[in-house]
Amino acid sequence: MKIYYDVKKGTPLTPVYPDRASIVKDNKLLEFDAFIDREVTSFIKEYVMKLPFEELNDKGAQVSLLHTFYSLCTEEEAKQMPWIPVMKDAFDYSDYPDEVLMLKSDMSSYHFCTESLHIDSDYRLAGDFPLPVLRINPSYRMILRELGLKEITDLYIMDKEYDTIIQKPLKLKIEFHANKEEECELKTAVICDYSNDFHVYGTNSTDIYRVFMQNYDEIIGDTDSFDSIETQQEYALREFLSEYEKTFSVVNRRNFSFLPNYSQVKSITFDKNNIRVHYLDNSDKEFLLEAL
Numbered sequence: 443m444k445i446y447y448d449v450k451k452g453t454p455l456t457p458v459y460p461d462r463a464s465i466v467k468d469n470k471l472l473e474f475d476a477f478i479d480r481e482v483t484s485f486i487k488e489y490v491m492k493l494p495f496e497e498l499n500d501k502g503a504q505v506s507l508l509h510t511f512y513s514l515c516t517e518e519e520a521k522q523m524p525w526i527p528v529m530k531d532a533f534d535y536s537d538y539p540d541e542v543l544m545l546k547s548d549m550s551s552y553h554f555c556t557e558s559l560h561i562d563s564d565y566r567l568a569g570d571f572p573l574p575v576l577r578i579n580p581s582y583r584m585i586l587r588e589l590g591l592k593e594i595t596d597l598y599i600m601d602k603e604y605d606t607i608i609q610k611p612l613k614l615k616i617e618f619h620a621n622k623e624e625e626c627e628l629k630t631a632v633i634c635d636y637s638n639d640f641h642v643y644g645t646n647s648t649d650i651y652r653v654f655m656q657n658y659d660e661i662i663g664d665t666d667s668f669d670s671i672e673t674q675q676e677y678a679l680r681e682f683l684s685e686y687e688k689t690f691s692v693v694n695r696r697n698f699s700f701l702p703n704y705s706q707v708k709s710i711t712f713d714k715n716n717i718r719v720h721y722l723d724n725s726d727k728e729f730l731l732e733a734l
Contacts, residue, residue: 445478479514486511498543505541532559532575535566553592556580561597568657569631593619606685612643634661647690654682
């Protein structure tokens, strides 16, 4: 929202002579700015309060208006405004996370943070974090504290390990404002730093495979790298699949792609220098194993 003032003859403000293209920053201007602030906050409050609930988040303009309102309003007006802009995903690491308006009365079960949450100050996280967390503009910190919400300041790994695949839950220490701490556990999770050093946590092969495949394209890749994001993610996928096969003694069907009609293979038997392939249609084919 921008305010334009046309400097004309007889203006109550003090123009800069001789061209009258700007205004002197004196007490008259301070009083006028205060008047504008009051009018703008009054207009925004009246406009927002009249909007039907379903229209509040239809357009990003309402979020922008609320940011303007909170930047201009008094402390009492801020308390009276029932809505506040929030980002509902505290683990969104994109440059422009989505903001929505949320009723303060609906926030009682939430925690909050003012930056996207990282682990050990560097690792991005994908997984089912056990606490509901809102991310907010730092200027709203005191408003949410007064509402009784706890601010998360840091996350740290407990019992850190360095394998690519770690067959256990991810245990974290959560640090809150005022030096309070809490421990939590994620059954499955993927963490990745900005050098694409990633680790996958889980208690079984199925969960580990699922959590990586569902989330790797969200947290792997750095725009400062010489490689494209897609190339970085492809390297990470290859590394994960290789580690997965070694960790769980899995042989991927693609390893047999050299065989004719390999997608229809039922079983394979070896006999010295021969390999016999049995197909789903009950046909067989024999090959000679030869060291090239």
